[in-house]
Amino acid sequence: MMKLSIGPIQYFWDRQRVLDFYQQAADSAAEIVYLGEVICSKRRLIKSADWIAIGNELRQSGKQVILSSLTLLEAASEMGSLKKLCRNDAFMVEANDISAVQLLSAADRDFVTGPSFNIYNGRSLQLLARKGLKRWVLPVELGL
Amino acid sequence: MELVCPAGNLPSLKAAIDNGADAVYVGFKDDTNARHFTGLNFTERTFEKAVRYAQDKGRKVFVAINTCPQPNGFKRWQAAVDQAAEYGVNALILADIGVLDYASERWPDLRLHLSVQASVTSAEGIGFYHQNFAIKRVVLPRVLSVSQVAHVITESPVPVEVFGFGSLCVMVEGRCLLSSYATGRSPNTYGACSPASHVRWEETPDGTNTRLNGVLIDHYGEGEKAGYPTLCKGRFQVGENTYYALEEPTSLNTLSILPELQRIGVSAIKVEGRQRSPAYVAQVTAVMRAAIDHCMTDAEGYQPKDQWMQELASVSEGSQTTLGAYHRPWQ
Numbered sequence: 423m424m425k426l427s428i429g430p431i432q433y434f435w436d437r438q439r440v441l442d443f444y445q446q447a448a449d450s451a452a453e454i455v456y457l458g459e460v461i462c463s464k465r466r467l468i469k470s471a472d473w474i475a476i477g478n479e480l481r482q483s484g485k486q487v488i489l490s491s492l493t494l495l496e497a498a499s500e501m502g503s504l505k506k507l508c509r510n511d512a513f514m515v516e517a518n519d520i521s522a523v524q525l526l527s528a529a530d531r532d533f534v535t536g537p538s539f540n541i542y543n544g545r546s547l548q549l550l551a552r553k554g555l556k557r558w559v560l561p562v563e564l565g566l
Numbered sequence: 567m568e569l570v571c572p573a574g575n576l577p578s579l580k581a582a583i584d585n586g587a588d589a590v591y592v593g594f595k596d597d598t599n600a601r602h603f604t605g606l607n608f609t610e611r612t613f614e615k616a617v618r619y620a621q622d623k624g625r626k627v628f629v630a631i632n633t634c635p636q637p638n639g640f641k642r643w644q645a646a647v648d649q650a651a652e653y654g655v656n657a658l659i660l661a662d663i664g665v666l667d668y669a670s671e672r673w674p675d676l677r678l679h680l681s682v683q684a685s686v687t688s689a690e691g692i693g694f695y696h697q698n699f700a701i702k703r704v705v706l707p708r709v710l711s712v713s714q715v716a717h718v719i720t721e722s723p724v725p726v727e728v729f730g731f732g733s734l735c736v737m738v739e740g741r742c743l744l745s746s747y748a749t750g751r752s753p754n755t756y757g758a759c760s761p762a763s764h765v766r767w768e769e770t771p772d773g774t775n776t777r778l779n780g781v782l783i784d785h786y787g788e789g790e791k792a793g794y795p796t797l798c799k800g801r802f803q804v805g806e807n808t809y810y811a812l813e814e815p816t817s818l819n820t821l822s823i824l825p826e827l828q829r830i831g832v833s834a835i836k837v838e839g840r841q842r843s844p845a846y847v848a849q850v851t852a853v854m855r856a857a858i859d860h861c862m863t864d865a866e867g868y869q870p871k872d873q874w875m876q877e878l879a880s881v882s883e884g885s886q887t888t889l890g891a892y893h894r895p896w897q
């Protein structure tokens with residue numbers, strides 16, 4: 423059966439709006455919910471502990487929860503946060519950058535890749551599947 | 567620091583070599599490389615001449631096969647890899663994981679460089695390509711500051727090449743969808759951003775309009791020099807204002823920070839512009855050669871010469887130059 427998932431929020435919403443959104447998500451028909459800041463590390467209204475707490479609540483509502491990683495890593499501090507994210511012991515991680523793939527596969531952890539991670543062909547897919555890729559978001563540029 | 571220069575055709579390649587490039591990078595005449603423009607790039611015959619011309623003079627040839635094949639096109643990328651390998655080129659510049667996997671398995675002794683199109687900004691990411699495909703060099707995207715580049719270099723398992731001059735991609739390379747959005751074709755899929763097939767120049771009573779697949783990208787009044795309608799470099803209306811909402815059309819110019827790049831351990835400096843003329847290649851190569859030589863013999867006393875700056879400004883997009891992300895104050 424095809425499942426429904428809710429991708430990570432791309433907008434800079436205020437805290438209450440985010441919490442309300444996931445309240446609604448908990449009651450929605452979606453089976454998978456992706457959580458986390460994927461756009462800009464300077465948005466700090468929701469801390470990692472908050473994401474974990476939201477994730478736990480969603481899980482209690484029966485959702486599969488995935489933590490999404492930052493798309494573009496530049497500062498060393500961002501790598502620090504990514505390492506922490508990839509070590510979390512509660513949820514699977516959506517890798518939005520090759521650094522996350524490397525950290526997760528080195529730790530022998532299964533992972534998903536997100537829309538900004540380029541997988542355009544079978545040979546790429548096969549290699550990543552050997553590294554622990556369990557699901558992937560097709561690039562929007564992929565032809566039918 | 568090695569000087570790596572662009573060559574869109576044989577005259578450009580000769581211009582690069584004759585003006586002191588240590589290496590040239592080229593592409594084949596199809597969508598396997600990120601400068602897939604009409605009239606540009608190498609057929610098998612011109613490619614053979616190119617390799618011979620450069621290698622006879624002791625210089626290197628790199629072949630960019632740095633776009634992403636979709637399942638039905640994979641064979642074309644394999645053929646490009648094989649052809650480059652059979653002609654004994656010095657390195658391939660690759661971006662796609664599948665193509666890297668093929669090349670490293672089929673040609674284990676061939677040197678592989680990771681293209682800027684792979685969009686890798688961390689030592690961990692470089693580690694992935696090093697472990698899996700034994701890449702020998704990485705080209706960093708133009709989004710990092712000098713201190714971030716320095717940090718990557720200290721931890722990277724392979725030497726690092728950075729861009730030293732040329733047009734800029736404001737988004738991180740390999741992950742920009744703007745051109746796809748407007749035209750259905752992008753650097754990743756087709757090897758060109760804002761492809762010429764979709765460009766229209768329109769004369770109007772009060773100047774020139776440039777359009778990309780019908781979308782108005784810019785308007786130039788009388789006497790204003792019209793630029794190529796690359797999507798990110800258009801003037802757009804945002805609220806009340808019409809301006810370069812994404813990026814000003816300027817060129818990257820690192821002459822003033824060459825000693826810094828050398829000090830932090832950059833191994834190679836790349837010049838952008840395979841789509842530009844042989845005259846551009848000759849001029850930029852000559853200036854960069856002089857500057858790098860000067861910097862390598864006397865980093866302390868190094869100062870970019872006014873004449874160099876003027877020569878580079880004259881061939882720059884928008885006739886302005888910038889240090890881009892290298893000197894980003896807020897990081």
Ligand code: SF4
Nearest residue numbers: 735736737742759798
């Ligand atoms: S739109 Fe601009 S940033 Fe995007 S690929 Fe084209 S040149 Fe690069």
